[in-house]
Amino acid sequence: MPYNLTAAVERQEDLGAGYHLLTLAAPEIAREIRAGQFVMIGLTDIDQMLIRRPFSVALVSPGPDGGEPASIGLLYKVIGRGTTLFSRLQPGDRLALLGPLGRGFWLPDPALEAGGGDETELLLVAGGIGNAIFPLLLQELGPRAARTTLFFGGRGRADLTLLDWFEAHAGRVVTATEDGSHGQRGFVTAPLAAHLDADPGRRRLVMACGPHAMLRAVAELCLARGVPCQVAMEETMACGFGVCLGCVVEKREPESDFDRFVRVCTEGPVFDAREIVL
Amino acid sequence: MSAGVKLEVAVGGGLTLRNPVLTASGTFGYGLEFEPYLDLNRLGGVVVKGISPRPRAGNPPPRLVETPSGMLNAIGLQNVGVDRFLEEKLPALRERGVATVVNVYGQCEEDLLHVVEKLAPESGVAAVELNLSCPNVKEGGLELGRSPRAIESITRDARAITRQPLWVKLTPNVSSIAETALAAEAGGADAVSLINTLVGMVIDVERRRPVLHRGSGGLSGPAIRPVAIAMVHQVYRAVKIPIVGMGGIVNARDVVEFLLAGARAVQVGTANFNDPGVAMRIVGDLAAWCAAHGIADVNELVGAVKGNQA
Ligand SMILES: Cc1cc2nc3c(=O)[nH]c(=O)nc-3n(C[C@H](O)[C@H](O)[C@H](O)COP(=O)(O)OP(=O)(O)OC[C@H]3O[C@@H](n4cnc5c(N)ncnc54)[C@H](O)[C@@H]3O)c2cc1C
Ligand SMILES: Cc1cc2nc3c(=O)[nH]c(=O)nc-3n(C[C@H](O)[C@H](O)[C@H](O)COP(=O)(O)O)c2cc1C
Ligand code: FES
Numbered sequence: 001m002p003y004n005l006t007a008a009v010e011r012q013e014d015l016g017a018g019y020h021l022l023t024l025a026a027p028e029i030a031r032e033i034r035a036g037q038f039v040m041i042g043l044t045d046i047d048q049m050l051i052r053r054p055f056s057v058a059l060v061s062p063g064p065d066g067g068e069p070a071s072i073g074l075l076y077k078v079i080g081r082g083t084t085l086f087s088r089l090q091p092g093d094r095l096a097l098l099g100p101l102g103r104g105f106w107l108p109d110p111a112l113e114a115g116g117g118d119e120t121e122l123l124l125v126a127g128g129i130g131n132a133i134f135p136l137l138l139q140e141l142g143p144r145a146a147r148t149t150l151f152f153g154g155r156g157r158a159d160l161t162l163l164d165w166f167e168a169h170a171g172r173v174v175t176a177t178e179d180g181s182h183g184q185r186g187f188v189t190a191p192l193a194a195h196l197d198a199d200p201g202r203r204r205l206v207m208a209c210g211p212h213a214m215l216r217a218v219a220e221l222c223l224a225r226g227v228p229c230q231v232a233m234e235e236t237m238a239c240g241f242g243v244c245l246g247c248v249v250e251k252r253e254p255e256s257d258f259d260r261f262v263r264v265c266t267e268g269p270v271f272d273a274r275e276i277v278l
Numbered sequence: 279m280s281a282g283v284k285l286e287v288a289v290g291g292g293l294t295l296r297n298p299v300l301t302a303s304g305t306f307g308y309g310l311e312f313e314p315y316l317d318l319n320r321l322g323g324v325v326v327k328g329i330s331p332r333p334r335a336g337n338p339p340p341r342l343v344e345t346p347s348g349m350l351n352a353i354g355l356q357n358v359g360v361d362r363f364l365e366e367k368l369p370a371l372r373e374r375g376v377a378t379v380v381n382v383y384g385q386c387e388e389d390l391l392h393v394v395e396k397l398a399p400e401s402g403v404a405a406v407e408l409n410l411s412c413p414n415v416k417e418g419g420l421e422l423g424r425s426p427r428a429i430e431s432i433t434r435d436a437r438a439i440t441r442q443p444l445w446v447k448l449t450p451n452v453s454s455i456a457e458t459a460l461a462a463e464a465g466g467a468d469a470v471s472l473i474n475t476l477v478g479m480v481i482d483v484e485r486r487r488p489v490l491h492r493g494s495g496g497l498s499g500p501a502i503r504p505v506a507i508a509m510v511h512q513v514y515r516a517v518k519i520p521i522v523g524m525g526g527i528v529n530a531r532d533v534v535e536f537l538l539a540g541a542r543a544v545q546v547g548t549a550n551f552n553d554p555g556v557a558m559r560i561v562g563d564l565a566a567w568c569a570a571h572g573i574a575d576v577n578e579l580v581g582a583v584k585g586n587q588a
Contacts, residue, residue: 244342
C-alpha cells in the first residue's frame with residue numbers, strides 16, 4: 001500500500017550536464033519499493049506545484065547505523081519547471097512524496113531456471129536518463145547482478161550518468177553514443193542486436209527503459225527474435241495512483257472496444273512488450 | 279476546539295450531508311481507490327466518475343497537460359459503464375455508508391435518461407448529478423448544457439423517472455450561467471453544481487500541434503477558481519435551490535470562499551491528484567477555521583459575502 005508522506009532531503013548531488021541525484025529520508029518506501037516502481041514527488045506548497053512529478057527510485061540506502069534501507073535516491077534530469085524547482089532543494093527541505101507506486105520488473109520464474117547453467121541471461125537496456133531505473137534492479141539481483149549486461153546509450157558521454165557505478169555493479173556494460181564520445185558510435189540497439197544474434201539459442205530476458213523511440217526499437221528487435229522483453233513506459237501523469245486516467249497507453253490486443261487503454265501508473269510502468277502498442 | 283461546530287448542510291431533495299465537503303466527479307475514481315489515504319466516512323460525500331450506459335474507452339493519449347496553476351484534460355469519459363458500476367462499485371460504496379453522488383453522462387438525451395432509470399431503484403445513491411457539460415467528447419454534452427431549453431426539458435424528463443435527489447452540473451462555457459441555472463431549477467432540479475471545466479488548449483510551438491491528442495480539453499485547478507466564485511455568486515442571486523460549488527479548491531480557506539459566494543456544499547477536484555488525503559484534511563481545517571472565527575454553524579457562511587454585488 002502506498003505511503004502519502006512528507007520527506008526531508010538528505011542530499012542533492014549535481015552530477016553535471018543537468019543530471020542530479022536527490023536523496024530523501026523515506027524508510028517506509030525504501031523498505032518496500034521494488035525495482036521499476038516509482039514515486040510521485042511534489043513541493044509541499046500546492047500553490048507552487050499543482051501536479052506532482054513521477055520518478056523511478058534509482059537506489060535505496062541504509063540509514064547511518066546501517067541495516068534496513070532508510071533513504072531513496074532519485075536520479076533525474078532537469079528538463080522543465082518541476083525538475084528545475086527540485087534541483088534547487090537543499091538538505092533539510094521537505095518534499096511531498098507518494099509511493100511505492102505501479103508494477104515493477106519481474107524475474108523469470110525460478111522454477112524454470114534449472115541450475116546456474118540454464119539461468120536466463122538478463123540484458124538491461126538504458127537510454128539516457130532511462131538508466132535511473134536500473135541501479136535498484138541491480139541492488140535487488142544481488143550476486144546475479146554480476147551476470148547481467150547493461151547496454152547503455154546516450155547522445156554523448158555526459159548522458160552516461162553513474163557509468164562508474166554501473167561498471168562496478170553490472171557484469172558488463174556496453175555503451176553506445178550518438179556522437180561517438182564513448183563506446184560504439186550510434187544507437188544502443190546495434191550492439192544489443194549483435195549480442196542477441198551471436199548466440200540465438202540462449203534463454204534471455206531484456207529489460208528496457210529510455211526514450212519512446214528506443215523502447216520501440218528494442219521491442220521490435222526482441223519480438224522479431226522471440227526474446228521476452230519488458231519495457232518501462234512514460235506518460236504524463238497527474239495522480240500516479242490510477243484515478244485521473246491521464247497516463248494511458250494502448251493495448252496491443254484489447255478484449256473489447258472499451259478496453260483499448262491501460263494505465264501506465266497502475267498496470268505499468270513496466271509492461272511486457274507484447275501487451276502494448278509502442 | 280472545533281468539535282462544537284455544526285457542519286451538516288441540507289442540499290435539497292431531503293438530502294443532508296454530514297459536512298459540506300464532497301469530492302468532484304472524475305477526480306476521485308469510484309472513491310474506493312482513496313481508502314488507503316483517508317476515511318471516506320469523514321467526507322460530506324463522494325461524486326463518482328461520470329457513468330455512461332455502456333463502458334467507454336476514452337481518448338488516445340496525451341490526455342493531460344499542466345498549465346499555469348491548473349491542468350488541461352481530455353480523458354474522454356473513460357468509465358466502466360452503468361452495469362458494472364451497479365454490480366461492483368455501488369455495493370462497496372453502500373457498505374461504507376458514504377454519501378454517494380452518481381455523476382451521469384450520456385452522448386444523447388436517451389443515453390442519459392437510460393442511466394438515470396437504471397439508478398432509480400438502487401439504494402445508496404445520495405443524489406444523481408447530470409453532467410450536461412463535459413467539453414471533452416466531440417459529439418457530447420457541451421451543446422446540451424449550453425441550451426437553457428434543453429436543460430429544462432432533460433431535467434424534467436429525469437425528474438419524472440427518479441425520486442432520487444437530482445443535481446444538474448453546469449458548464450461555465452456559456453454566456454449566462456444564471457440562465458442555465460434557472461432552467462435547471464424550472465425543470466425540477468434539487469440543486470445545481472458548478473462549475474465544470476473551461477474549454478482550453480495548449481499548443482506545442484515546436485511541433486505546431488496541440489499538446490493533447492484531442493486538441494482542446496477541460497481546464498481545472500486553482501486557475502479557474504475566481505471564475506467559479508463569480509459564477510456561484512451570480513447563480514446564488516438567481517435561483518432558490520442549493521448550490522454545490524467547485525473549481526480550484528485546495529484548502530479550507532477556498533471552501534469558505536465558495537460558501538460566502540453562495541454555495542451550500544463544495545466539491546474538491548484536481549487537488550485530489552496532488553494529495554489523495556487532501557479532502558479529509560480540508561474537512562478538519564474547515565471546522566477549525568469556523569471555531570477560530572466564532573462560527574457555530576457552517577450555514578451562517580452561505581451567501582454571507584458583503585459589499586458590492588456586481
Ligand atoms: C513512471 C515514470 C518514471 C520516471 N522516472 C524518471 C527518473 O527516474 N528520472 C527522470 O529524470 N525522469 C523520470 N521521469 C520523467 C519525469 O517525470 C519528467 O521528466 C518530469 O515530470 C518533468 O517535469 P518538469 O516539470 O521538469 O517538466 P515539464 O515542465 O513538465 O516539461 C518539460 C518538457 O518535458 C516534457 N515532459 C514532461 N513530462 C515528461 C515525461 N513524463 N516524459 C517525457 N517527457 C516529459 C514535456 O512535454 C516538456 O516538453 C519518469 C516518468 C515516469 C512516467
Ligand atoms: C481529469 C478530470 C476528469 C473529470 N471528469 C469529469 C466527469 O467525468 N464528469 C464531470 O461531471 N466532471 C468531470 N470533471 C470536472 C470536475 O468534476 C470539476 O468540475 C472541475 O475539475 C473543477 O474542479 P477542480 O478545479 O477542483 O478540479 C473532471 C475533471 C478532471 C480534472
Ligand atoms: S497518473 Fe492518474 S491514472 Fe495514471
